Amino acid sequence: MSAPAELVLAAGGPVxxxxxxGSSCVVQNxxxxxxxxxxxxxxxxxxxxxxxxxxxxxxxGVGMAIAFTxxxxxxxxxxxxxxxxxxxxxxxxxxxxxxxxxxxxxxxxNRFTAExxxxxxxxxxxxxxxxxxxxxxxxxxxxxxxxxxxTPRQTLLRVELPLAFPAIMxxxxxxxxxxxxxxxxxxxxxxxxxxxxxxxxxxxxxxxEFVAAGVLAIVLAIxxxxxxxxxxxxxxxxxxRRLAPT
Amino acid sequence: MRSSDPVSFFLNNLSLFGDKTAAHxxxxxxxxxxxxxICVPLGVWLGHLHRGxxxxxxxxxxxxxxxxxxxxxxxxxILGIGFRNTMVALIILAGPVxxxxxxxxxxxxxxxxxxxxxxxGxTPLSVLLRVELPLALPLIFxxxxxxxxxxxxxxxxxxxxxxGGLGDIIVNEPTYGTAGVVAxxxxxxxxxxxxxxxxxxxxxxxxxxxxRRQGRRQRVDAIVExxxxxxxxx
Amino acid sequence: MAPIGAQAEPATKPRSGEKxxxxxxxxxxxxxxxxxxxxxxxxxxxxxxxxxxxxxxxVLIGPSGCGKTTALKMVNRLISITAGxxxxxxxxxxxxxxxxxxxxxxxxxxxxxLFPHMTIEHNIGAVPKLLGWSRSRIRDRACExxxxxxxxxxxxxxxxxxxxxxxxxxxxxVARAMAADPPIMLMDEPFGAIDPIARERxxxxxxxxxxxxxxxxxxxxxxxxxxxxxxxxxxIMRDGRLVQLAGADELLASxxxxxxxxxxxxxxxxxxxxxxxxxxxxxxxxxxxxxxPEPVRLDTSLHHALSKMLAEGTSAINVLDEQDxxxxxxxxxxxxxxxxxxxxxxxxxxxxxxxxxxx
Numbered sequence: 130m131s132a133p134a135e136l137v138l139a140a141g142g143p144v145x146x147x148x149x150x151g152s153s154c155v156v157q158n159x160x161x162x163x164x165x166x167x168x169x170x171x172x173x174x175x176x177x178x179x180x181x182x183x184x185x186x187x188x189x190g191v192g193m194a195i196a197f198t199x200x201x202x203x204x205x206x207x208x209x210x211x212x213x214x215x216x217x218x219x220x221x222x223x224x225x226x227x228x229x230x231x232x233x234x235x236x237x238x239n240r241f242t243a244e245x246x247x248x249x250x251x252x253x254x255x256x257x258x259x260x261x262x263x264x265x266x267x268x269x270x271x272x273x274x275x276x277x278x279x280t281p282r283q284t285l286l287r288v289e290l291p292l293a294f295p296a297i298m299x300x301x302x303x304x305x306x307x308x309x310x311x312x313x314x315x316x317x318x319x320x321x322x323x324x325x326x327x328x329x330x331x332x333x334x335x336x337x338e339f340v341a342a343g344v345l346a347i348v349l350a351i352x353x354x355x356x357x358x359x360x361x362x363x364x365x366x367x368x369x370r371r372l373a374p375t
Numbered sequence: 376m377r378s379s380d381p382v383s384f385f386l387n388n389l390s391l392f393g394d395k396t397a398a399h400x401x402x403x404x405x406x407x408x409x410x411x412x413i414c415v416p417l418g419v420w421l422g423h424l425h426r427g428x429x430x431x432x433x434x435x436x437x438x439x440x441x442x443x444x445x446x447x448x449x450x451x452x453i454l455g456i457g458f459r460n461t462m463v464a465l466i467i468l469a470g471p472v473x474x475x476x477x478x479x480x481x482x483x484x485x486x487x488x489x490x491x492x493x494x495x496g497x498t499p500l501s502v503l504l505r506v507e508l509p510l511a512l513p514l515i516f517x518x519x520x521x522x523x524x525x526x527x528x529x530x531x532x533x534x535x536x537x538x539g540g541l542g543d544i545i546v547n548e549p550t551y552g553t554a555g556v557v558a559x560x561x562x563x564x565x566x567x568x569x570x571x572x573x574x575x576x577x578x579x580x581x582x583x584x585x586x587r588r589q590g591r592r593q594r595v596d597a598i599v600e601x602x603x604x605x606x607x608x609x
Numbered sequence: 610m611a612p613i614g615a616q617a618e619p620a621t622k623p624r625s626g627e628k629x630x631x632x633x634x635x636x637x638x639x640x641x642x643x644x645x646x647x648x649x650x651x652x653x654x655x656x657x658x659x660x661x662x663x664x665x666x667x668v669l670i671g672p673s674g675c676g677k678t679t680a681l682k683m684v685n686r687l688i689s690i691t692a693g694x695x696x697x698x699x700x701x702x703x704x705x706x707x708x709x710x711x712x713x714x715x716x717x718x719x720x721x722x723l724f725p726h727m728t729i730e731h732n733i734g735a736v737p738k739l740l741g742w743s744r745s746r747i748r749d750r751a752c753e754x755x756x757x758x759x760x761x762x763x764x765x766x767x768x769x770x771x772x773x774x775x776x777x778x779x780x781x782x783v784a785r786a787m788a789a790d791p792p793i794m795l796m797d798e799p800f801g802a803i804d805p806i807a808r809e810r811x812x813x814x815x816x817x818x819x820x821x822x823x824x825x826x827x828x829x830x831x832x833x834x835x836x837x838x839x840x841x842x843x844x845i846m847r848d849g850r851l852v853q854l855a856g857a858d859e860l861l862a863s864x865x866x867x868x869x870x871x872x873x874x875x876x877x878x879x880x881x882x883x884x885x886x887x888x889x890x891x892x893x894x895x896x897x898x899x900x901x902p903e904p905v906r907l908d909t910s911l912h913h914a915l916s917k918m919l920a921e922g923t924s925a926i927n928v929l930d931e932q933d934x935x936x937x938x939x940x941x942x943x944x945x946x947x948x949x950x951x952x953x954x955x956x957x958x959x960x961x962x963x964x965x966x967x968x
Contacts (some may be wrong), residue, residue, distance in 0.1 A: 273722030
């Protein structure tokens with residue numbers, strides 16, 4: 130793939146995806162052509178958006194399954210924390226494009242490879258937040274639970290995990306938003322999603338596509354962040370009710 | 376020049392790697408520098424006044440949510456390609472973390488110390504420079520460190536916007552071959568780790584000795600806390 | 610296996626209160642209990658033996674490190690027993706399955722430990738839920754208990770702990786401990802973190818509650834005044850051993866050794882006045898006319914009576930009974946005679962009908 134610097138806007142206009150109807154805005158390659166965007170929403174943008182959501186959901190879901198289990202193990206067996214932290218921090222520090230390219234050498238150019246990379250990036254924050262949340266549970270509540278005759282498992286399910294939930298949720302929010310960002314890069318190795326539109330635009334130089342894909346990704350990220358915040362508030366009513374000032 | 380394994384590729388193309396790394400670091404540091412110049416003083420000032428908490432948190436939330444490639448993509452669409460334009464995108468990505476950390480750091484300085492300083496007759500500027508900033512420095516620096524490592528990593532994508540850097544090698548398989556791509560990927564990973572490690576050492580140097588023991592866990596907890604809803608927490 | 614409180618009790622046990630409690634209180638016995646931590650020279654608890662009668666409040670008190678909290682926590686095995694045994698109604702706590710043991714014991718402690726993420730109703734219902742009670746039964750019980758501890762069921766059931774003050778939270782803590790009607794309660798400095806005014810109200814309310822509900826209580830405190838106020842009997846501990854176990858008045862009147870004497874305070878004589886009442890003293894005939902200030906009652910503490918006499922500068926004060934009839938007067942000399950050591954008593958009582966005092 131040639132570097133974008135080599136793209137030249139020839140006198141006849143850039144090579145635009147020909148979806149029919151070259152309005153003047155498109156032909157002159159203005160920064161954003163609304164009509165083109167609206168016209169091509171369901172054929173171009175919507176499928177990629179859905180794909181992007183799928184990528185993200187799978188990555189966060191799998192990442193949560195792994196990190197959550199690891200955090201519970203680390204909560205009960207302290208020694209486990211350091212090795213898992215180091216591993217997930219190591220994975221997290223590798224720049225995304227580099228990680229994806231390295232993985233490709235092993236598992237090929239496909240969605241599965243992308244998912245492996247995306248899952249790796251979620252591990253650190255999900256693990257850290259879950260563990261911190263569990264450790265932040267008030268010791269008095271745990272003592273009361275034990276004194277009442279709750280078994281360790283009951284204490285974990287009914288007291289510790291619910292109280293750790295705000296931290297866990299914060300982690301899921303950060304992981305989701307980060308994954309959306311990384312998933313755009315993952316398109317480079319064939320994962321699809323909104324990133325694919327960006328890479329198409331890099332080929333064609335079509336500005337509207339750059340702007341539209343970018344804005345959609347940002348909107349998606351912020352929208353999901355808000356949804357998760359609202360979800361968290363709905364599930365944890367106690368964290369917002371405070372003692373009324375007297 | 377093609378070679379069959381990454382290490383020999385690297386060794387055979389030292390000047391290439393040298394040039395690309397230099398460009399990469401130059402782009403990163405320039406962006407960080409500008410973002411620092413704009414956001415850190417702003418954050419420090421707002422924190423000193425204890426104003427704008429909503430702004431700081433919103434900026435933090437939105438900034439954290441921005442997909443990096445998307446910002447670069449919009450940058451290409453609006454500003455076109457090239458070093459300067461890529462810088463704009465990176466500044467936008469680096470800014471929020473530094474702004475928020477600077478704000479939280481200065482806003483959260485122990486108010487007892489500040490009151491004692493004022494009672495001693497220090498001017499507000501003195502209080503800021505001699506009491507608040509030194510105490511806030513570790514967290515401010517944590518923000519700089521996070522932002523720097525983030526920008527170094529994201530600058531890999533600058534290749535798509537004509538910004539140069541090690542990304543050029545990674546995306547150019549036709550020219551450099553598989554070995555080249557792998558070598559480039561490893562190089563950028565090593566670069567990221569190197570900066571992270573270097574800044575960790577600097578951070579240790581910048582943290583006053585009594586606060587050092589709190590270390591890693593406390594800092595992560597601080598970041599975790601800063602990301603929580605203010606809700607039921609203080 | 611039925612939980613501890615559900616056994617049939619012999620008729621000699623004191624009757625449990627009708628409101629708030631339907632189970633019989635249990636007897637707790639410590640038999641040569643020892644707690645030793647590895648690597649430590651002195652045992653935390655050494656050869657501790659005593660009994661707490663059913664329905665009694667027994668206070669454990671002593672300087673820090675004396676082992677009082679350790680002893681308490683061995684009853685519900687939050688701390689394991691090294692040697693010896695603790696029995697509840699004759700059944701060893703070491704043999705009972707842990708969860709069954711703990712579900713039959715109410716535990717209240719200084720940090721309160723309400724579950725922040727559960728409503729008050731669910732907090733109180735925590736143990737009943739474990740025991741399989743129905744939701745409506747739990748709700749009724751929660752309402753009943755909230756009223757007993759002085760809160761308002763209508764508004765408070767659906768609230769969360771974070772919405773209440775410390776004193777209110779501990780009231781809820783007490784309600785939660787009593788929810789499954791356990792025959793015994795363990796209280797570890799329950800009012801220690803509460804401000805003094807709220808604390809006094811909590812103490813009074815708890816005593817009133819206990820008079821109705823009559824559970825066996827072991828209460829740990831480091832405050833001698835609280836111990837005197839709350840305890841039917843007080844166990845003073847030191848360095849892991851029991852030094853003296855006695856009712857408040859006996860402890861104050863006859864401390865077993867110098868340590869106890871200094872622990873209860875130099876002013877133990879005056880402290881006794883808080884424990885004893887006007888009815889404990891031989892009354893003189895009423896003092897008519899203007900010389901006598903406002904009367905006291907038979908159940909007024911001697912401390913209060915003495916305060917009034919000192920404030921008015923008189924040496925006698927009239928006494929009324931429950932029907933507001935004048936029954937006599939109490940004299941300064943009678944009060945001082947009560948707290949004087951036995952030897953000196955004969956001097957002070959010179960001139961009185963006889964030197965004895967009713968106890």
